[in-house]
Amino acid sequence: MIIDVHCHIWDKDLASDDLLDIIYEICKQYNFDPNQLIDGSAERLIKEMDEAGIDKTVILGLDYEYLFRGKISYKGYNDYVANLLKEYPDRLIGFAGIDPRRGKEAIVELERCVLDLGFKGVKLWPLTGFYPDDLKFYPFYERVEELGAIILCHTGEGPAKTYLKYCKPMYVDTIAVDFPKIKIYMAHIGKPWTGEAISVATKNPNVYIDISAWEPVFKIAPFAFFQTLIEAKLTCGIDKILFGTDWPLFTPMVSLKEYVQGIKEMKLPPPMKLMGLPEFTEEEKNKILGENAKKLLGL
DSSP states (O other), X not given: OOEEEEEEOBOTTXXXXXXXXXXXXXXXXXXXXXXXXXXXXXXXXXXXHHHHTOOEEEEEOOOOXXXXXOSSOHHHHHHHHHHHHHHSTTTEEEEEEOOGGGTHHHHHHHHIXXXXXXXXXXXXXXXXXXXXXXXXXXXXXXHHHHHTOEEEEOOSOXXXXXXXXXXXTHHHHHHHHHOTTSOEEEGGGGTTOHHHHHHHHHHOTTEEEEOTTOHHHXXXXXXXXXXXXXXXXXXXXXXXXXXXXXXXXXXXXSOHHHHHHHHHTOOXXXXXXXXXXXXXXXXXXXXXXXXXXXXXXXX
């Protein structure tokens, strides 16, 4: 089974000017055609999943209202995701977008999304301006723990006009220690703090890392890509590494099919072989592509 644990979804008619600006900034950075990113529809996603052989994908609601204007509220975004789960129940898994700064309202929305809408977890987007380990959020995490929900926390780099300082993996460590029953995975291996993210996943049994948004490194600097994966494999362990894409943000550079195929065909660069580093086995590749996520998500 192949599972993408990190995917965005949007209807271009619902995207506000602020969110379109994020897309345009990404396109400027990588010289992408904006039309390839503006279409974040479920129809396109399912088509590209089929082409890549991806069985299931986690789609994410986003709560961005503390920083960006939107055409729909964060609750409306979660409803949008929920409707897609009904349309594609065998292919899509939902995570709610909830900003814990909302206090009691955040807890109510968490309960609605998990208990009524069938979401598996919650996406935290600290780049909008909050430290994830703020003690004020502990009642929210207590309810996450009680509900058995999973946390996906953004770590590392984000788009223009967002705050990098809130996105260090170390803040996830505090939550993982104080709430050991909550399973947490950190987006993007915390890049540029990859060593820190791997250390947090190493010391905490309940913490994982995903390789979403690593497509540019995979394409442009494969040695760095393999170096990071090898470090993760040899320290936090192969069972902690999850396949994710950040779809559709990097598809002009690396399609879903190409990224899946790239993991399937992974072979270490010759200098790494000379160093005596171990190749990825077929079993290990399968774990990265979906077996690890299958266990994490309870499928």
